[in-house]
Amino acid sequence: MTDFVLTAIAPGWAHFLSPPLPFTSVLGEAAAEAEAGPLVLAGVLLSLIVVYLASKIGGELCVRLDLPPVLGELVGGVVVGVSVLNLLVFPEGNIAAAAADSRLMSFLQATAGVDPEIVGSVFASTSETVNVLSEIGVILLLFEIGLESDLNELIRVGPQAAIVAVVGVVTPFILGTGGLVYLFHLDTVPAIFAGAALTATSIGITAKVLAEIQRLSSREGQIIIGAAVLDDILGIVILAVVASLAKEGTVEISNVLILVASAAAFLIGVIVLGRLLIPYFVGLMNQLKTRGQVLILSLTLAFALAYLADVIQLEGILGAFAAGLVLAETDKRDELEEQVKPVADVLVPVFFVVVGAKTNLGVLNPAVPANREGLIIAAFLVVVAIIGKVVTGYTLFGGKEKVNKLAIGVGMIPRGEVGLVFAGVGSASGVLPESLDAAIIVMVIATTFLAPPMLRFAFNMGGPSDAEPVAETSGG
Amino acid sequence: MTDFVLTAIAPGWAHFLSPPLPFTSVLGEAAAEAEAGPLVLAGVLLSLIVVYLASKIGGELCVRLDLPPVLGELVGGVVVGVSVLNLLVFPEGNIAAAAADSRLMSFLQATAGVDPEIVGSVFASTSETVNVLSEIGVILLLFEIGLESDLNELIRVGPQAAIVAVVGVVTPFILGTGGLVYLFHLDTVPAIFAGAALTATSIGITAKVLAEIQRLSSREGQIIIGAAVLDDILGIVILAVVASLAKEGTVEISNVLILVASAAAFLIGVIVLGRLLIPYFVGLMNQLKTRGQVLILSLTLAFALAYLADVIQLEGILGAFAAGLVLAETDKRDELEEQVKPVADVLVPVFFVVVGAKTNLGVLNPAVPANREGLIIAAFLVVVAIIGKVVTGYTLFGGKEKVNKLAIGVGMIPRGEVGLVFAGVGSASGVLPESLDAAIIVMVIATTFLAPPMLRFAFNMGGPSDAEPVAETSGG
Known part of the structure; x- marks a missing residue:
């Protein structure tokens, strides 16, 4: 470290070697920063x-x-990242x-003429900034998911959906x-993290496939x-609980209980307080007259709750998700969704691509014998991910109407962007x-x-049931 | 610097002092980064x-x-910055x-429990990231200004506008x-920078006032x-030329000529090549099917041209301005303007507030005798800024119709966001x-x-001329 810092600072020092200045070290530091600054923006x-x-x-x-675009963004990230092209790599x-491995830094050096001695610090600052942009991206993603969630609709679909959800998380x-x-003898914390990543469901991908085959308003679709x-x-x-455990490094039951309680209390607290206070917040929005007042006030709330949760x-x-849930219940929802969309379009891909870029698929190269266990774990996770969700449909019984149980389970399979959030947080921890x-x-x-073709297959298997809306039926 | 780095790294080292590891320095560095990472996001x-x-x-x-909002954003920045509240300060x-002066870092320490020994590195990384965000903000601002400019309209208004513009820049x-x-004996480079900042005109502020008093389509408004x-x-x-001179530190006539030629060549080259190639670019946009394709492709072009210009x-x-000019001539303009708006709403205020926050108005405190010269310079700049633009109207003669010459000159006075771009770039240099x-x-x-009340006054002085549209009259 010391070596690196000294070389990184060297050009700054060099400027000040001739005149005998009192605070050489301070000035050297500032000079190195002034040199690196514009290059960080370029990077x-x-x-x-x-x-x-x-x-x-x-x-x-x-x-x-005919695959979900988010998959392409992730694979695009894998291609430009450490696994293949080495364009976007992180220290x-x-x-x-x-820095020497980064093709992007080589390009920057070749085109912008970076002093080789500050390449390291330019690379570190660039990576740090891109990292923060990707984290703001995932905050916006969760804000958007919260904004698109409908607590009332959830209550309406009722017990059947709740059973499917809980079974699909626990199993x-x-x-x-x-x-x-027990099978692979991994440490508890990483194992819990991987288990947690298996619980996710990506509503977007399933909803899109259901809409395509016109089953979105079917009983199965609603559940x-x-x-x-x-x-x-x-x-x-x-995820909040697991990430906190990862920070601690150990798992104690008392700790887990406190974390679950505080996460639940935070979410319920924000929703309850939010329902009380949000009319005043919307009233404030309506009184503002400058450009972008709805978006900026909402993002300020999301960032403040994100900071509080942190x-x-x-x-x-x-916190961002809770802010989205609360704002979804106001009459600003449609306007806000429309305004958040372009901002999310700009920042969310940074998150997906960075998650892909950081993933070193080389460690799963089957040609290397040492990688075999990783490959077996990957296969194990895929199998558990599918079985763990497919069973959910079969836990439904006693309903008034016959439902396609296989289709319900299969519909819960895709992890999509939510699974990536787990992977991203896990990797950062x-x-x-x-x-x-x-x-x-x-x-x-x-x-x-696999989910889209499997979902189409499951609905075909279940026979040509009518795609009728069931808007007013409550769960059985 | 070395002292600072060693203390910043200390907690990282401490973790590794007990087990004898081979690459302690490398691991220490990575550990310090892993600790600082989430805190940088929080910051x-x-x-x-x-x-x-x-x-x-x-x-x-x-x-x-009844003042332009951008003024409030700037003054808001001054209030939270180094001049008053010390919330948002930069190293x-x-x-x-x-870091010790930053109230924001104190708040972060009090709430998130930052290890005092890594506060410096968290502060440095946070500031660097906010800086990059503000620079992306000004890139978006110029992209938006380019997108809103209409080269054809400019050609239509013709010679009178050209005379006013050139006189209003040169004077x-x-x-x-x-x-x-000559009066204040400043060095050439800072003097040129300040002179350049005087050339700006903020179209937005004048256009808004003209619209309010229904003179936007009058002859004066058009000019x-x-x-x-x-x-x-x-x-x-x-600005591009002056900023490049600032990097060199000296002013040589040959250098200035090369820079002016290259800036003009870049802008004309992008516009000419852009007109040829943009149909293919729009064709590509039309073939894309994923979310946000128009916005993302346009921003990629803007960032690529910004990088090239850099x-x-x-x-x-x-580069970003040129990208905006080129895209303004396509049929995607309206869609793009609408989508860029929320993104600009999120990032442009970062630029305005950061410019204000970095400005130390304390150096102009009249109670300190040493500040007198700075105050006199400020007064001098204000007077020159007003006179230099007011004269422009009086250079118009021989036109077919009588125009309110005072109003034209006064309309060019507000520097607004464009003046801030000069100040921001100058401060960063x-x-x-x-x-x-x-x-x-x-x-x-x-x-x-001063411009909005002066503009209303100038139009009142000129008598109650009709606010008729003059859409089809060409300049005289």
């Missing part, structure tokens, strides 16, 4: 260009192959070595965590959507071994890839 | 909350006082001292730079708007003495503040 612009090209090329290819340990979590600890909304809520509470040892995304990190990404890719 | 979220509160409170107050020289530049060098568009183009070329030693904002930096901000505030 961030280049990174964003790479992110957008990767996400658009990947997304468009997936759309043409791990030795910054100077990582893969227990199977996954248990299997990793799946309701369960997926509840799953988001359960999943984000689990400070009480939970995850920032829980530093507790996941690289191979487990890659195995989780493989699980997310596989479930997201 | 950035807090900074954004402060930015939004400052910009909204300032903006809303100004709207209620200059000694990072540890600046304040020569008066300002000459006065600072002012046309001249202001041309002023944007001339101004950004001047690499050839001009300013990134010149490090060549401006703190007092000159503050004097430029005072000039921007004063002209933006």
Whole structure:
């Protein structure tokens, strides 16, 4: 470290070697920063260009192959990242070595003429900034998911959706965590993290497929959507708890209970207080006259709740999600959704691509014998991810109408962007071994890839049931 | 610097002191980064909350006082910045001292429990990220200004607007730079920078006042708007040249000529090539099917041109402005303007508030005798800023119709957001003495503040001329 810092500072010092100045070290530091500053902006612009090209090329290819675009954004990230092109890489340990590996930094050096001695600090600052942009991206993603959730609709779909959601969270979590600890002898914290990643459900992907085959308003469609909304809520509470455990490094029952209680209390507290106070907040919005008042006030609330959740040892995304849930119940919802969309379009792909770019799929290369266990874990996670959700449909009985149980279970399979949130937070926490990190990404890719064709197949199997709306039927 | 780094790294080292590890320094560095990472996000979220509160409170107050909101955002920044509240401060020289001064860092420490030994590095990374966000903000601002400019309209308004624009750029530049060098004995580069800041015109503020008093489509209104568009183009070329001179530190005529030629060549080259290639670009946009394709492709173009402009030693904002100009001529313009708006709403205030926050108005405190010269310079800049633009109207003669010459000149007075871009770039370049930096901000505030009432007065003075549209009359 010391070596690196001294070389990084050297050009700054050099400027001040001739005149005998009293505060050489301070001035040297400032000079090095002044030199690095514009280059950091250039590095961030280049990174964003790479992110957008990767996400658009990947997304468009997936759309043409009838796959969810988010899968393409993730795979695009894998391609530009450490696994393949080394364009977008992030420092791990030795910054100077990582900077030398980064093709983006080589391009920057070749075009913008970076002094080789400050490359390390430009690279570190660029990576840090892109990281923060990706974290703001996931905060916006969860804010948007919260904004699109409908608590009232959830209550209406009722008990059946609740059963599906709870079973679909508990089964893969227990199977996954248990299997990793007892079959593969992993440490408890990483195993719990991987188990937690298995609980996610991506409502967006399933909803899109259901809409395509015109089953969105069928009984099955309603249960799946309701369960997926509840799953988001359960999943984000689990994630907040697991991420906090990862910070501690150990798992104690008392600690887990406190965390679950505080996550639940935070979410319920925000919703209850939010329902009371939000009319005043909306009243304030209506009185403002400057540009973008609805968006900026809402984002300020989301950032403030994210900060609060972070400070009480939970995850920032829980706060952003809660802000979205609360604002979804106001009459500003449609206006806000429309305004958040372009901002999310700009920042959310940074998150997806960065998660992909950080994933080293090389650790799962089957040609290397040492990688076999990682591959087996990845296969295990994929199987548990599918079984753990497929069973959910079969826990429904006693309903007034016959439902396609297989279709309900299959509809819960895709992990999509929610699974990526788990992978991203896990990777940032530093507790996941690289191979487990890659195995989780493989699980997310596989479930997201397989779900659409499986869902079409399941509905065909169940025979040509009518796609009638069931708006007024309450759950059985 | 070395002291600071060692203490910043200390907690990282401490973790590894007991087990004898081979690469202690590397691991220590990574551990310190892993600890600082989430805190940097928390610091950035807090900074954004402060930015939004400052910009909204300032903006809303100004709207209620019938002043342009951008003035409120700037003054809001001054209030939260180094001049008053010390909430949002940026490191200059000694990072540890600046971190200790930052109320935001104190709040972060009090709420999130930051290890005192990593406060310096969290502060440095937070500031760097907020800086990059503000620079992306100004890139978006110039992209938006480019997108709203209409080259065809400019050509239509013709010679009268061109005369007003050129006189309004040359007069304040020569008066300002000459006065600072010969009256106040400033160095050439800072004097040129201040002179360049005097050339700006903010079209938005004047257009809004003209619309309010229903003179937007009057002959005077048309000339002012046309001249202001041309002023944007001339101004950004001047800024690119001046900023490049600031990097060199010296002014040589050959150098200036090369820079002017390359800035003009870049802008003309992008516009000409853009007109040829943009149909293919729009064709590509139309073939994409994923979310946000128009916005993301356009921003990728803007960032790529910003990077290119940066690499050839001009300013990134010149590239973003050129991208906006080119895209303004496509049929995507309206859709794009609508989608860029929320993104600009989120990022542009970061720029305005940061410019205000960095301005130390304390250096103009009249109670301190040493500040007198700075105050006199500020007063000088305000006077030159007003005179330099008011004369422009009186250079018009021989036109077919009688125009209100005073009103035209007064309409060019407000510097607004364009003046702030000059101040921001100048401050980032490090060549401006703190007092000159503050004097430029005072000039921007004063002209933006005075222009609306002066414009109303000038039109009243000119008698009750009809506010008729003159859409089809060409210039005389």
